[in-house]
Structure formats: C-alpha cells, structure tokens
Amino acid sequence: xxxxxxxxxxxxxxxxxxxxxxxxxxxxxxxxxxxxxxxxxxxxxxxxxxxxxxxxxxxxxxxxxxxxxxxxxxxxxxxxxxxxxxxxxxxxxxxxxxxxxxxxxxxxxxxxxxxxxxxxxxxxxxxxxxxxxxxxxxxxxxxxxxxxxxxxxxxxxxxxxxxxxxxxxxxxxxxxxxxxxxxxxxxxxxxxxxxxxxxxxxxxxxxxxxxxxxxxxxxxxxxxxxxxxxxxxxxxxxxxxxxxxxxxxxxxxxxxxxxxxxxxxxxxxxxxxxxxxxxxxxxxxxxxxxxxxxxxxxxxxxxxxxxxxxxxxxxxxxxxxxxxxxxxxxxxxxxxxxxxxxxxxxxxxxxxxxxxxxxxxxxxxxxxxxxxxxxxxxxxxxxxxxxxxxxxxxxxxxxxxxxxxxxxxxxxxxxxxxxxxxxxxxxxxxxxxxxxxxxxxxxxxxxxxxxxxxxxxxxxxxxxxxxxxxxxxxxxxx
Amino acid sequence: xxxxxxxxxxxxxxxxxxxxxxxxxxxxxxxxxxxxxxxxxxxxxxxxxxxxxxxxxxxxxxxxxxxxxxxxxxxxxxxxxxxxxxxxxxxxxxxxxxxxxxxxxxxxxxxxxxxxxxxxxxxxxxxxxxxxxxxxxxxxxxxxxxxxxxxxxxxxxxxxxxxxxxxxxxxxxxxxxxxxxxxxxxxxxxxxxxxxxxxxxxxxxxxxxxxxxxxxxxxxxxxxxxxxxxxxxxxxxxxxxxxxxxxxxxxxxxxxxxxxxxxxxxxxxxxxxxxxxxxxxxx
Numbered sequence: 124x125x126x127x128x129x130x131x132x133x134x135x136x137x138x139x140x141x142x143x144x145x146x147x148x149x150x151x152x153x154x155x156x157x158x159x160x161x162x163x164x165x166x167x168x169x170x171x172x173x174x175x176x177x178x179x180x181x182x183x184x185x186x187x188x189x190x191x192x193x194x195x196x197x198x199x200x201x202x203x204x205x206x207x208x209x210x211x212x213x214x215x216x217x218x219x220x221x222x223x224x225x226x227x228x229x230x231x232x233x234x235x236x237x238x239x240x241x242x243x244x245x246x247x248x249x250x251x252x253x254x255x256x257x258x259x260x261x262x263x264x265x266x267x268x269x270x271x272x273x274x275x276x277x278x279x280x281x282x283x284x285x286x287x288x289x290x291x292x293x294x295x296x297x298x299x300x301x302x303x304x305x306x307x308x309x310x311x312x313x314x315x316x317x318x319x320x321x322x323x324x325x326x327x328x329x330x331x332x333x334x335x336x337x338x339x340x341x342x343x344x345x346x347x348x349x350x351x352x353x354x355x356x357x358x359x360x361x362x363x364x365x366x367x368x369x370x371x372x373x374x375x376x377x378x379x380x381x382x383x384x385x386x387x388x389x390x391x392x393x394x395x396x397x398x399x400x401x402x403x404x405x406x407x408x409x410x411x412x413x414x415x416x417x418x419x420x421x422x423x424x425x426x427x428x429x430x431x432x433x434x435x436x437x438x439x440x441x442x443x444x445x446x447x448x449x450x451x452x453x454x455x456x457x458x459x460x461x462x463x464x465x466x467x468x469x470x471x472x473x474x475x476x477x478x479x480x481x482x483x484x485x486x487x488x489x490x491x492x493x494x495x496x497x498x499x500x501x502x503x504x505x506x507x508x509x510x511x512x513x514x515x516x517x518x519x520x521x522x523x524x525x526x527x528x529x530x531x532x533x534x535x536x537x538x539x540x541x542x543x544x545x546x547x548x549x550x551x552x553x554x555x556x557x558x559x560x561x562x563x564x565x566x567x568x569x570x571x572x573x574x575x576x577x578x579x580x581x582x583x584x585x586x587x588x589x590x591x592x593x594x595x596x597x598x599x600x601x
Numbered sequence: 602x603x604x605x606x607x608x609x610x611x612x613x614x615x616x617x618x619x620x621x622x623x624x625x626x627x628x629x630x631x632x633x634x635x636x637x638x639x640x641x642x643x644x645x646x647x648x649x650x651x652x653x654x655x656x657x658x659x660x661x662x663x664x665x666x667x668x669x670x671x672x673x674x675x676x677x678x679x680x681x682x683x684x685x686x687x688x689x690x691x692x693x694x695x696x697x698x699x700x701x702x703x704x705x706x707x708x709x710x711x712x713x714x715x716x717x718x719x720x721x722x723x724x725x726x727x728x729x730x731x732x733x734x735x736x737x738x739x740x741x742x743x744x745x746x747x748x749x750x751x752x753x754x755x756x757x758x759x760x761x762x763x764x765x766x767x768x769x770x771x772x773x774x775x776x777x778x779x780x781x782x783x784x785x786x787x788x789x790x791x792x793x794x795x796x797x798x799x800x801x802x803x804x805x806x807x808x809x810x811x812x813x814x815x816x817x818x819x820x821x822x823x824x825x826x827x828x829x830x831x832x833x834x835x836x837x838x839x840x841x842x843x844x845x846x847x848x849x850x851x852x853x854x855x856x857x858x859x860x861x862x863x864x865x866x867x868x869x870x871x872x873x874x875x876x877x878x879x880x881x882x883x884x
Contacts, residue, residue, distance in 0.1 A: 304820055306638060342685075348628070348688065348689060349625060369821070371824040380829055382856055382859070382860045386823060388822055398642070404642065406644035406868060407645075409864075529822060529839075530839075
C-alpha cells in the first residue's frame, strides 16, 4: 500500500503527465489519443491530494462525486472502493473521466491551483473506471436489494442525461424504461464524440452496467413517431425527456446544399455511429475531400476537423469568425487539433460555397472580420471588413456551428411548453416541465452544452421524480 | 430484431417483405416510411411503407435491387430477422376529398402509391391510377391497384403491355381531357417525378411527389436528406417526404442523390466478392 505523504511533501510533487499517442501516428488511426495513467502514475498523482477538510473540488462536480475519498482509496491502492465511491453518484465514470472539461469544473476549484497545477481528477477518475472494467469489478446490483417500487418511469433519449437519470432511479428501486431512437444506446456519446476521444466499447460497457441495474433499454423506438409522449403518459407514472438538441444548424449561405457539404452531425454520425471509417467492411460511406473546411470552433468543430484528417484529408481547416481568444472549445482539444496539423483561419466568415453544376465543391468565398464591441455573450462581436473578400480553395465543408431543438418529441407532448428556441421550459431545480409529471433535462432544455451538465440534469431530475412519486403523484392518476 | 413474416418476389429483382413490427404497424399512415438496417454493420436505408396490417402487426415494404443493401436484403427470407427497423417516419399524405385525383407510379414507386390510392378512394375521391415501367414484367401490383382505382392505366416503354409510352404522356392526355382533376401524386424515379412536375406545371392542379433522399438517422438529426423547396432548405425525413413538385429544386435533389455513387459501386463489389468467398446466397 502506498503511503500518505506528509503535507509539505505532497505540495512539492509535480502533476503527473498522461502519455499520449504522438500526433504523426495518431492522425492515421482512430485509437484513443491519451493513453491513461498506469497504476504507479495514478498512485503518484493521488498522493498529491491534500485531502482538504472542506473540499472545494466537489463544488465543481455536477456528478456529485466524493472526490477526496476516491483519491484517498487510490493512495491506499483500494481501487475497488475508489470505483464504488465514484459509481455511488456517477453511472458513467469512464465517460466523464474522459470528456468532462475538468479544468472548468472540479480541477478549477482545487486549492493546489495556488501552488501550481491542480490534482488531475479527471485522469484519476478515468484510471479507476478503466481499472474496474479491465478487472471485471461490478457494482452490487440494486435488484438484489429490497427497495423495488411498483412505479414505472419512461426516459426518452439515452444520452448522458437519460442514462444518468435512469441509473439513479433504478438505484432508488423504480422500474425504468429507456427509449432510444437509434439502433444503439448512448446518444451523443456514440454518434457525436469520436472514437479517438471516447472509445465506443467503453460507452457500451457502461450502458450494459446500467442495464444490469434493471433499466430496460429499448432501441429503435422513436418517441414522437413510433409513439408520442402523450401516449406514454398512459403507461408510466413519470416521464423524463432527454432527447437532446439534435437538429443541425446551417449558415444559410448560397451553395450550402452542394454535395460535399456536411453538417457536423451527419459527418460525425457517419464516422462514429455508422463506422464509415471502416467502410466497406461497414456499409455506410463518407466522402472526404483533399482540403476540408470546418466552420466553427467548438468541441464538435475540433472533432470534425480531426476526423477529416484521419479519414484522409490532406489539409483540414477550422474557419472561425472570431479570434483565438474567443474559441469556445476546450483548450486541450484545440491543442490536440493543432498538434495534428489542423490549420486555423481566424476572423474569417464564409459567405458563399462555390461549386460546379454537378454539385461538387470547388472553393469557399470568405470575408475577413475585425472584432468590435462585446455582444450579449460578453465576447467581442465580429464585424466584416468591407472589400476583404477572398476565395479559399477547399473541396469539402463541415458545418459545426451548433445545433437546435429537434421538434419531433415536443410535437407529441401537447401540454409541455417550449420556449422560442423550441427548448422545453422547466423549473430550474426540479426540471419539471409545464406538464406535471413530465421532466426534462440535457441539451433539450438549454441547447448544446457539455456531457457533464447533462449528467447534472439527469441527477436533479431523478431526485425530483423521486420526490414527485413518493408524495403519491403519478401521471396515471392525473 | 425484426422478423420477416413473408417474402414475395414480384419480378426478378423486385421483392416485397412483410415484417413484424406491431408498434409501427399500429401507427403508420399512408405516405410514411421506415428506416431499416439488415445487420449491425449495415447502413440505414429509408423505404416507404407499401402496406400494413394493424391487427397482425405487420408492415410491407417493396424494393428493387439497386445497390449493396438492397442486394443483401433480397437474400433475406421468411423467418430471418432484420437488425433494425424504425418508424413510422415523415409526415403522412394529405388524405382528403378533392374530387378527381391521379396517382402516377413508376418502378417501386408503384408500391408506394398503393396505400395512398386506397385511402383517397375511401375518402370518396375518383381515383385514376397510371403506372408504368420499362417492360411488361416490371409492372407490379396491378391487381391491388385495380381494386382501389376507378381507372387503372398501364404503360410500358417498349409497348410489351398496356399502352406504349411514358406515364407522363398518358397523364398529359388525361389533364387535357378531364378538367375535374384536382390533385396528382407522382412517385417513382427522380427523373419521372421531375418530368411529371414539368408536365403538370401549366395545369391548375397540385402535384405532390415523394422524395427518396439519402438519409442516416431519419429523424431530423443529420441533414443528409436536405432539399431546397421554394428556395428554403427542408428535411425530407421530417418535413417530407411529400412536397409540392413545383417547388422542388430538382437539379440539386438529383445531384445529392449521386453523392455516394462511387462508394455505392465499391460497396456492392466488396459484397459480391464476399459472397463468392462465402458461397452463394449467404446473408
């Protein structure tokens, strides 16, 4: 067992870096970029934790993980209890350990920031989850417990919000049915986030673990088409809507419907969910140009530009109308993209996609921008510089400028009100919609955000559904 | 997994499959479609629902072998299972009483017009159906369509059966002589729908087409099926599949239908080599 070092020694330790695949190798494969900590590395990093009496890190964790406790178990080499500690509140540890922006959450709150680098909480979480998976350590199932309730909850959408809510409710003894429109569960975790950031095998594993808790996962079921939300009200005591903000946004510029213009959703779904990167072994094709232009600079844009390189694009551009300072993507993602050779065109706005009569893209007309006064988001708003038009030679485009609400679920829920962007209106704390007994969370209440904010919503909704049902309410009694 | 209850070969490479999917059979309306996958490594392809039996929980799809997936699908038999079927997707046809309506079907589009014709007939319309194909053997569902039409006209390009010529020639004759025609549905290959749109343009009728765009999810998530309708971008999967034929940007639509032509050829070739290695007919 590793020892708990004296405080003064802990502070002197440097953060343990995580090894990565080198850029020149990884741009030719879809394997994960960061390789994870070894046992020794994890212990060494865990030893840095000061075990604060009032841990500030936990304030930054929407998944409510007892961070100092699981880290303490790592130092003690009791990885099993470290895993159970995380699993106690977070049903997707291998996922959140990889894709959470820890630098803006738990790690930002870490007191070690005053001395140097914070504890690498995400890397430690990932280590523990991977260790458990590799060593076949499973949670004790609540179906062995005597807390079964005869109450049924429907969860619509199997992304991070839906999975988390289902897991929490199953733990409390509810009979949960999780509906997924696609043929595989996981939502954005399987169709959106690329294999090189989040291996699908890991998502599959954590979903299976949730199924082991007694959650019934039904794929190929399009709520809003196969059956409406209002039909589900007859069969369930409460409903949680977590269908995501899945509809793609386009720029609405001329030429955008030409053949090699993709939405990031289509591009990534073909590559990730449908595994077009293994075509023709997998049937779904994807077209890659010589020079790919990805519009936007969020995480999805980074994923798209990096995927294009791996699929064989000779050059991959990010086209962003603001400057480097305003990039919304995680720094780590921007750094990875640059290492891999993605070229950033800042202060550039596409105004027209050029092509031939067969719909083949041949270029993109852009205009240069300058930054003016801060807008409502607090970021300086870009203003076109007159006469600065130029043509960028490219032959494929990926629109990664965000998503919007897909109305298909909302149309089938008559009494659930939406705001002017089509997102469900909910009570901030309870996540209850305007139709009592129906709750909502994740991107469908606020627009595209992070996996972890969806996890947080799933947790608050589960708690509110429990409160609603344990006071004797039910959709079936309404 | 979704069980195939019955397989019919309508002609050489045109097949019908009855699939057991009670929840879709219960909800489906004329004009709607499903997306299916043959197996886990398969692609997602949209197919219009040609018929349904709500009580038994079955839906019927008709397809012609054109590429890899339809070829593979043609080897599926009664008792086999499909990996994924979702639906019903898209908006239903606008079934109402219009007076006289004409349904024009070409290729497997003939199967797609069947439930629409039946429902229009039930709504009290006079239904004239015009179906066409290259040659006699390719004319499918003649008997079924006769039952739900007041008049059925068959055309073949080579004159081997029915009237010689294209469906659009017959449609033009009808429009010139019958001024009670209010609405037309034309479903078939893109070129047939495009020509129909140009024929009916100068007549005071509404023309509806059903677009068979390339899709992935089929629920409005990816934008693969986008099409310009009257200058506005629409999704075939959620805004369609039926649109006013006069508003469709046909050149753009037909370009987009060719997006993966090279890959489709490669996929079919890969599959055929695979079958040869595995022995004939293995799915």
